[in-house]
Each structure stands twice: as structure tokens, then as C-alpha cells.
Amino acid sequence: MLFFAEVILPLSLAKTFTYSISEAEYHYIKKGMRVAVPFGKSRIYTALVVETHQNQPTLYDAKEIHQILDENPIVTEIQIAHWQWIASYYMCAIGDVYRGAMPSALILESETIISQKTDVFVDESELSDDEFLVYQALQQQSSLKVQDIASILNKKNIFPVIQKLIDKNILVLQEEMLESYKPKLVRYIRLHSKYESNQGLGELLETLKNANKQKEIVLTYFQLIASEKTRGETERSLAKPLTVKKLVESANSTSAIVKALIEKEIFEDYYIQEDRVNFTGETNERELQLSVAQQKAFDGIKDSFIQKEVCLLHGVTSSGKTEIYIKLIEEYLLTGKQVLYLLPEIALTTQLVGRLRAYFGNKVAVFHSKYNNNERVEVWSQVLQNSEKAQIVIGARSALFLPFADLGFVIVDEEHEQTFKQIDPAPRYHARDAAVVLANFHKAKVLLGSATPSIETYFNASSDKYGLVEIKERYGNVMMPDIKLVDLKDKYFRKRMKGHFSDTLIEGITNAIALGEQVILFQNRRGYSPIVECMTCGHVPHCQQCDVSLTYHKHKNQLRCHYCGYSIAKPTHCHSCSSVDLTTKGFGTEQIQQELVSLFPDNKIGRMDQDTTRGKFGFEKIIDSFKNREVDILVGTQMLAKGLDFDNVSLVGIMNADNMLYHPDFRAFERSFQMMTQVSGRSGRSEKQGKVIIQTYNPEHNTIQQVTNNDYSGMYKEQLYDRQIYKYPPYFRIIKITLKHRDFDKLKEGAMWLYQVISQNLNIPVLGPEEPAINRIRNEYIRTIIIKIPTNTSVVSTKNIIQKMLNSFDSVAQYRAIKVAINIDFY
Ligand code: ADP
Ligand code: ZN
Ligand code: ZN
Numbered sequence: 129m130l131f132f133a134e135v136i137l138p139l140s141l142a143k144t145f146t147y148s149i150s151e152a153e154y155h156y157i158k159k160g161m162r163v164a165v166p167f168g169k170s171r172i173y174t175a176l177v178v179e180t181h182q183n184q185p186t187l188y189d190a191k192e193i194h195q196i197l198d199e200n201p202i203v204t205e206i207q208i209a210h211w212q213w214i215a216s217y218y219m220c221a222i223g224d225v226y227r228g229a230m231p232s233a234l235i236l237e238s239e240t241i242i243s244q245k246t247d248v249f250v251d252e253s254e255l256s257d258d259e260f261l262v263y264q265a266l267q268q269q270s271s272l273k274v275q276d277i278a279s280i281l282n283k284k285n286i287f288p289v290i291q292k293l294i295d296k297n298i299l300v301l302q303e304e305m306l307e308s309y310k311p312k313l314v315r316y317i318r319l320h321s322k323y324e325s326n327q328g329l330g331e332l333l334e335t336l337k338n339a340n341k342q343k344e345i346v347l348t349y350f351q352l353i354a355s356e357k358t359r360g361e362t363e364r365s366l367a368k369p370l371t372v373k374k375l376v377e378s379a380n381s382t383s384a385i386v387k388a389l390i391e392k393e394i395f396e397d398y399y400i401q402e403d404r405v406n407f408t409g410e411t412n413e414r415e416l417q418l419s420v421a422q423q424k425a426f427d428g429i430k431d432s433f434i435q436k437e438v439c440l441l442h443g444v445t446s447s448g449k450t451e452i453y454i455k456l457i458e459e460y461l462l463t464g465k466q467v468l469y470l471l472p473e474i475a476l477t478t479q480l481v482g483r484l485r486a487y488f489g490n491k492v493a494v495f496h497s498k499y500n501n502n503e504r505v506e507v508w509s510q511v512l513q514n515s516e517k518a519q520i521v522i523g524a525r526s527a528l529f530l531p532f533a534d535l536g537f538v539i540v541d542e543e544h545e546q547t548f549k550q551i552d553p554a555p556r557y558h559a560r561d562a563a564v565v566l567a568n569f570h571k572a573k574v575l576l577g578s579a580t581p582s583i584e585t586y587f588n589a590s591s592d593k594y595g596l597v598e599i600k601e602r603y604g605n606v607m608m609p610d611i612k613l614v615d616l617k618d619k620y621f622r623k624r625m626k627g628h629f630s631d632t633l634i635e636g637i638t639n640a641i642a643l644g645e646q647v648i649l650f651q652n653r654r655g656y657s658p659i660v661e662c663m664t665c666g667h668v669p670h671c672q673q674c675d676v677s678l679t680y681h682k683h684k685n686q687l688r689c690h691y692c693g694y695s696i697a698k699p700t701h702c703h704s705c706s707s708v709d710l711t712t713k714g715f716g717t718e719q720i721q722q723e724l725v726s727l728f729p730d731n732k733i734g735r736m737d738q739d740t741t742r743g744k745f746g747f748e749k750i751i752d753s754f755k756n757r758e759v760d761i762l763v764g765t766q767m768l769a770k771g772l773d774f775d776n777v778s779l780v781g782i783m784n785a786d787n788m789l790y791h792p793d794f795r796a797f798e799r800s801f802q803m804m805t806q807v808s809g810r811s812g813r814s815e816k817q818g819k820v821i822i823q824t825y826n827p828e829h830n831t832i833q834q835v836t837n838n839d840y841s842g843m844y845k846e847q848l849y850d851r852q853i854y855k856y857p858p859y860f861r862i863i864k865i866t867l868k869h870r871d872f873d874k875l876k877e878g879a880m881w882l883y884q885v886i887s888q889n890l891n892i893p894v895l896g897p898e899e900p901a902i903n904r905i906r907n908e909y910i911r912t913i914i915i916k917i918p919t920n921t922s923v924v925s926t927k928n929i930i931q932k933m934l935n936s937f938d939s940v941a942q943y944r945a946i947k948v949a950i951n952i953d954f955y
Pocket of ligand 2: 662663664665666667702703704705706707
């Protein structure tokens with residue numbers, strides 16, 4: 129009798145593969161366990177078992193697996209079913225989903241490159257012989273391929289050895305070393321380990337007899353500890369860690385003195401990642417009191433869950449949606465079920481983790497792709513075991529792939545955000561939509577929250593597919609901001625402009641600052657100014673690799689490509705005609721910041737965009753200093769629009785509303801509305817009514833009027849009408865096929881070929897092949913084909929036909945090298 133395992137490989141392959149296993153293995157292996165398997169000439173991969181069976185493959189000889197890697201499944205059956213849904217719905221390989229879903233330490237392969245972790249103490253006596261050999265080899269070489277280790281150990285089953293070394297924090301994957309993200313670390317202080325048993329404390333104080341300041345801080349340390357000690361803990365195992373900051377503040381001392389004590393080996397310091405601190409502070413004793421409007425919404429959501437699986441909470445900015453989420457989470461926790469809380473942006477997790485930990489203590493875990501492998505693996509297993517420590521998981525879109533044992537409730541906050549849709553690489557899934565499907569597998573409920581819901585979601589809610597609950601007022605009687613429009617044409621005509629600031633805006637800023645309030649200015653473009661132009665011949669410098677003009681960054685005196693990072697020094701003369709008469713056009717955040725410095729020389733100006741938030745904790749630093757009121761005016765891009773809660777901002781200025789409106793994109797008006805409404809929502813979040821000033825050349829534009837009148841439903845109706853006329857979602861599903869190749873003619877020909885076969889075989893609108901507005905990126909030319917599937921046409925059979933056409937495309941030899949990406953429900 130023959131036995132087989134059906135596995136998924138972490139490669140862009142649509143099919144599962146069959147491997148041969150022994151009878152004993154057949155009885156041992158369960159779905160969701162990993163096995164190491166050979167593939168191709170000499171490669172080894174970590175594959176996932178999705179089935180065991182006795183059907184010999186007919187097309188090839190099944191190879192034997194190398195090794196079983198798990199004692200128990202680490203992927204659940206629901207996950208496998210969900211991943212298969214993603215692969216089929218988003219038209220990608222199941223291998224792509226598997227690879228995208230798993231922490232990379234769990235899918236080692238022979239080509240994986242590993243390194244030794246720097247700055248860690250390794251206790252060699254704790255290592256097994258194999259582990260020691262690997263460790264030793266890494267003393268000679270800074271990095272090794274997994275397959276090199278196979279020859280060092282002279283055996284092929286080496287994944288478990290490496291896995292152990294990763295778990296022990298001795299090895300890391302190379303890719304991780306290259307990542308720039310460093311989570312924020314908090315510095316803590318404790319007594320040096322010498323004093324672990326409390327011995328020698330008397331002498332310790334004796335030695336400090338003549339160092340008053342040092343003694344003082346040690347005494348303060350004991351006091352702070354003592355207030356904890358009543359809870360029956362000893363100093364070293366102190367449950368609530370003490371930050372250096374708190375010690376220095378409480379003792380009214382300085383960090384120099386702490387440093388001296390560390391050098392004397394009286395104290396030692398240590399670091400913990402901020403969002404991973406074991407939370408032992410008091411959870412909020414005070415019962416959270418919902419306002420009348422919040423309570424009504426809360427009841428409405430629960431009512432809607434009786435009938436429906438998904439509910440939309442449409443609450444204006446600052447209506448207190450988070451508090452409603454908290455109340456709902458509370459109820460689901462009582463049932464022992466798990467809660468998933470999705471956010472559009474990793475940067476927002478820190479704020480939210482703090483807020484949730486205050487209620488739920490250690491039950492909150494954070495997960496996102498920027499976490500290092502150990503942390504991701506840790507959360508993975510907590511979620512799999514339904515551990516209390518991860519009963520609530522907060523994360524960006526990839527948290528959706530965790531092995532939930534018993535998911536009860538999913539929240540998708542800011543559901544309209546574009547970042548929920550993955551663009552590259554495959555799977556190009558939408559986390560909101562994939563979450564609804566996941567919840568369905570678990571019979572869990574989904575709450576979508578937004579002040580500016582996407583047209584699709586609002587359509588689902590209005591057509592009764594989803595429940596709909598609205599809150600139209602802000603929490604605590606705070607009024608909606610007062611929005612004023614400034615007509616730029618008129619201001620320029622009457623010479624009321626200084627740089628890009630109208631007199632109205634300058635006056636607004638001046639007044640706010642005089643009252644000690646803060647200001648946010650929004651400009652949806654970074655850099656100094658987008659374009660440098662020759663006044664003599666009109667030449668504009670372009671990127672060498674992409675079809676875009678270069679953006680001028682004054683601070684670095686550079687022209688930079690925002691698509692590929694290419695940069696050159698700012699030219700002193702035109703590259704085309706040598707004229708020195710160069711001028712700049714348009715403006716970005718950097719220029720606004722500079723104008724502010726001269727308009728408001730006495731005030732502190734901050735800037736938040738991709739350029740300033742790049743470094744370690746850049747984002748948090750800027751947010752912190754703004755919250756602490758160290759900055760009076762903050763200029764920023766759309767990063768500012770994402771759910772930040774500042775209490776002292778009384779004015780928001782939108783520098784130019786028009787460049788958002790005229791984007792060549794069917795969602796441009798919807799997005800402009802969302803962006804402007806969200807940014808406006810940062811104004812006046814406490815008692816006093818906030819102000820918003822929008823500068824525009826088109827004050828009469830419908831979208832701008834809708835923002836001004838807080839008229840979501842007007843925006844919705846208008847957009848819905850357009851979407852129907854022009855055949856867009858929610859009436860049509862959009863599939864976008866992107867083709868790329870370095871050879872312009874070959875691409876053109878291939879794209880035309882594909883377009884023709886698809887449009888001949890489908891009886892629905894197929895557009896293209898189009899040259900996109902930016903038709904070359906990183907030296908690859910681009911063509912796109914758009915397919916629009918009306919609601920009365922079967923999506924599945926349409927996709928099947930498209931897949932067939934793509935297969936034939938792939939079998940044409942001269943087109944094989946053309947890269948094809950399929951984007952379903954393209955955003
Ligand atoms: P939204 O997410 O709807 O924009 P938030 O949830 O951030 O609004 O709430 C806005 C502000 O109101 C926050 O500072 C929040 O702490 C406060 N708030 C909301 N609801 C309550 C409540 N029931 N009790 C106390 N404070 C609340
Ligand atoms: Zn020129
Ligand atoms: Zn470029």
C-alpha cells in the first residue's frame with residue numbers, strides 16, 4: 129500500500145503537490161502540519177500538508193518527504209479553506225498566499241540566508257551538538273545559506289536545528305537584518321543582579337553615604353518599589369517594570385546620576401519594546417460610560433448582529449467609535465472568543481494598544497509584518513492555542529492570516545482606507561473583504577467602522593446586506609468643525625497671498641496660536657516642489673528609469689524620483705539648452721514648512737511626511753512632540769488623516785484641495801471627500817468648536833461643497849450615480865491586468881494579443897491595452913487591461929475564462945517573459 133501527502137509549497141504555484149510518505153507517517157501527519165520536502169534539482173522547502181491520501185499521482189513519481197516538522201498542526205483547517213478562497217477569488221497561487229501568510233521563520237528553505245544575531249549572549253553549554261556546530265560556523269562567516277548548514281552537519285534534516293536556534297534568539301533570517309523598522313524601545317531600571325536576594329543592601333547604602341544625589345535616587349527607587357510591594361512581589365521579579373524616566377522624574381534627579389549608579393553596578397538598565405511591555409498597571413477601574421448616542425449605536429449594532437453578519441458603524445469623526453468597540457470587545461471576551469482588530473496603518477497601533485491595554489490588560493497582542501520573526505511566531509502560537517494573552521489581536525492587514533482557534537468578532541477600523549488593499553506582491557487581497565469571509569468561516573461577527581465609509585461598503589449597508597448604524601454627533605457635545613472656503617483665484621487676483629498662504633489662513637493661524645492652540649496644515653505632496661522647469665526651453669528633468677518628472681527636495685538640494693528613489697543634485701543649468709533660467713512649479717510640504725518659518729518666525733514648525741518619518745520612531749517622535757505641544761504648527765501629507773486624536777488642535781488648513789480632485793481615477797472624488805473630511809476631523813476634538821480653512825480654485829465644486837456641509841450622503845448619491853453611468857463598483861467588479869516588460873515593442877504587441885483574446889471571449893466591457901499615466905517604472909514599460917464584470921454576470925466563470933486566456937498567453941514563447949499581475953477589485 130502506498131501513502132501520500134498533498135502539500136502546498138511556498139512558491140508561486142497554483143497547484144498542490146503530492147509526496148510519498150510511510151504508513152507510520154500517514155497515521156501521524158495531520159492537515160496543517162509542516163513537512164520538509166525536496167523540490168526541483170536540489171532545493172528543500174517547508175511545505176504545508178493539506179491532505180493525506182492513497183492516490184498515486186499519474187503525471188509524476190512522488191518524491192519522499194524529508195521530515196515532519198511539527199507535532200501538531202500549526203495551521204488550522206479554517207485557515208487552509210480561507211487561503212484557498214483568497215487564492216481563487218484574487219486569482220493567485222495558493223503558494224503565494226501560504227508564503228504571504230506565514231512568518232518567514234516558519235517556512236525555511238534551502239536558500240534562506242541566516243546570520244548570527246548581534247549583541248546577544250550565548251550560553252554554549254545550552255546548545256546541542258548540532259546547534260553548537262552551526263553556531264561555531266557562524267563565528268567564521270557572517271552569514272550562511274540553510275543548505276550550507278546541511279553540509280556542515282552532514283545531514284539533510286536541518287530545519288528543526290535552525291528553528292531551535294531562531295527560537296533561542298541566536299540566529300536571525302538575513303531579510304530581517306535588512307529591515308529598517310525598529311520598534312520603539314523603553315528603557316527600564318532595576319537593582320543589579322548582585323542584590324537579587326536582598327543581601328548587601330545595607331552595605332550598599334553605606335557606600336553611598338557621601339554621594340547624596342545617588343543615595344536619594346536609590347531611596348526613591350525603593351519607595352517606588354515599596355508601593356508595588358504591597359502586592360506581594362519581590363524587587364527583582366517586580367511585576368510592574370520601572371522606567372528610567374519615571375525614576376528620574378520621581379527623584380527629581382538626572383539621568384547622569386542614574387548612569388553613575390549603573391557604572392557602579394548598583395543599578396542595571398534593560399530595554400523592552402513599547403508595545404510588548406507586560407502590562408500590569410491597573411486596568412481602568414472606572415466603568416466606561418457610553419453617552420446616549422454611543423449607547424444607542426451600541427444597542428443598534430447588537431440588534432443588527434441578530435440578523436446580519438456584518439454591520440457598518442458610520443460615525444462622524446470624534447463620535448467615540450473606539451469606546452463602542454471597547455464595549456463590544458468586552459462582551460465577546462466574556463464568551464471566551466477571540467477578537468481581531470484591524471487597523472490601516474502600523475503606526476497607529478501604538479496609540480491604540482495603550483488605549484486597549486488600559487481596559488483589557490495583558491489580553492491584547494499586536495501583530496504586523498514588521499515585527500521580527502520571534503515575535504510573530506510567538507503571537508502565532510498564542511493565537512493558535514487560544515491563549516488569553518492574545519485574546520485580542522490588533523494588527524495591520526496581515527493579522528488576518530493568524531491561526532485563530534475560535535474567532536468571535538472582527539473590527540475593521542477606518543474601513544475605507546486604501547491601505548487595506550495589498551498591491552504587491554500577490555496575494556493582492558483586500559483585508560476588509562477577506563476579513564468578512566474569514567469571519568464567515570468562524571461564524572463570527574464583523575464591525576466596519578468609519579466616518580467616511582467607502583462607497584462599496586455604504587452600498588452594501590444601504591442595500592440591506594450589512595447592518596447600518598450611524599452616529600451624527602461628536603462625543604461630549606463637541607461641535608463639528610466650522611469649514612470655511614477660500615477662493616484662491618480671487619485671493620491671487622486681489623494680491624492677498626503670501627507664498628501659498630491666503631490672508632484668511634494667516635489670520636486663522638495667528639489667532640489660534642495667540643490662544644495657545646495648535647494648527648495642522650495639510651498638503652498632499654511631499655518635497656519642496658514637484659517640478660523644476662527651464663524658463664527658456666520648457667525642459668523638465670525626468671527620472672531615467674521611470675516616466676515621471678523628478679521632485680525637488682530643497683533641503684538636500686536634490687531632484688528625486690518618488691517611484692524608484694533615483695536622485696541627482698539639483699542642476700544649475702538646463703540639461704537640454706544649458707540655460708541657467710530654471711524655475712520651480714507646484715509645491716510640497718517642505719516648501720510650506722519653509723514659508724511658515726518666515727511667516728511665523730517665533731513658532732515651532734513640524735513636518736510629517738514620508739521623508740521625516742523614515743528613521744527610527746520618526747512617526748512617533750513627531751506625534752509625541754505635537755501631543756506634548758512642543759510644536760505649534762504641523763505640516764503633513766495624508767499621514768495626518770488617519771485617526772489621530774489630538775486635543776489642542778483648533779485649526780486645520782488644507783493648502784490646496786484641487787490636486788486631489790483632479791487625479792485620473794474613478795475614486796478621486798470619493799477619496800478627496802474622505803481625505804478632507806478626515807483631516808478636518810482633527811480640528812476641535814475637545815470642547816471648543818474647531819475651524820477648518822480649505823484653499824481651492826474651485827469653491828463651487830460639488831465634492832468641496834459636500835465636505836463643507838458634512839454631506840456624506842450627498843457625496844454618496846452623486847458618486848453612486850457616476851459609478852453606474854461609467855460602469856464602476858459597486859455596479860461592476862473591476863479586474864485590472866498589468867503587464868510589464870523592458871522591451872517596449874514586445875510589451876505593446878503582447879498586451880494587444882492578450883486584450884484581443886480576452887475581449888473576444890468575454891461578452892463584457894474590456895478596456896485597453898492602455899498606457900497608464902506613468903508608463904515606465906524602473907525601466908519597465910507598463911500596459912494595463914481593465915475588465916468590468918457587471919453584477920448580473922457570473923464572476924467565477926468570467927475569472928475561469930480569463931485564467932484560460934492567461935494560460936494561453938503564457939504558452940506563447942515570445943510573451944513568456946512579460947510579467948503579468950492580476951488585481952481583483954483593484955483600488
Ligand atoms: P472616533 O474614533 O469616532 O473619531 P474617538 O473614539 O477617538 O472618536 O473618541 C474621541 C474622543 O472622545 C477621545 O478622546 C475619547 O477618549 C473620547 N471619548 C469618546 N467616548 C467616550 C466616553 N464614553 N467616555 C469618555 N471619553 C470618551
Ligand atoms: Zn532649457
Ligand atoms: Zn524613478
